[in-house]
Amino acid sequence: MKLRHFVTLLSLTAIAIPSLNAAEKTAEAAPATKRHALRGIIVAIDTNKSALRIKHEEIPGVMRAMTMQFRVDEAALQSAQVGAAITGLMSRQSDHWLLEEVKITAAK
Numbered sequence: 865m866k867l868r869h870f871v872t873l874l875s876l877t878a879i880a881i882p883s884l885n886a887a888e889k890t891a892e893a894a895p896a897t898k899r900h901a902l903r904g905i906i907v908a909i910d911t912n913k914s915a916l917r918i919k920h921e922e923i924p925g926v927m928r929a930m931t932m933q934f935r936v937d938e939a940a941l942q943s944a945q946v947g948a949a950i951t952g953l954m955s956r957q958s959d960h961w962l963l964e965e966v967k968i969t970a971a972k
């Protein structure tokens with residue numbers, strides 16, 4: 865009886881270890897895009913590029929305070945006003961920076 869339990873335990877371990885490794889490899893192959901909370905002021909609106917130029921605060925460990933351009937969705941573009949304070953979630957895309965969940969925290 866004891867030996868049988870031991871054999872069962874061994875076979876469960878043998879199944880569990882390879883599946884853990886597979887999960888780790890999948891995570892490495894397709895890392896989720898990291899999004900960072902951002903706070904800033906809209907300094908320009910570029911409708912043609914669906915982008916906002918934003919003077920943002922430092923994002924500790926990620927980026928110093930600076931003014932830079934972010935691609936945004938249509939709703940954010942339409943509600944944007946130069947001078948408005950905003951928050952959003954920024955992420956690096958293949959060839960641009962994206963700002964999602966843009967919220968105006970203080971209108972111009």
Ligand SMILES: [Cu+2]
Pocket residue numbers: 920927928929930931932
């Ligand atoms: Cu920046």
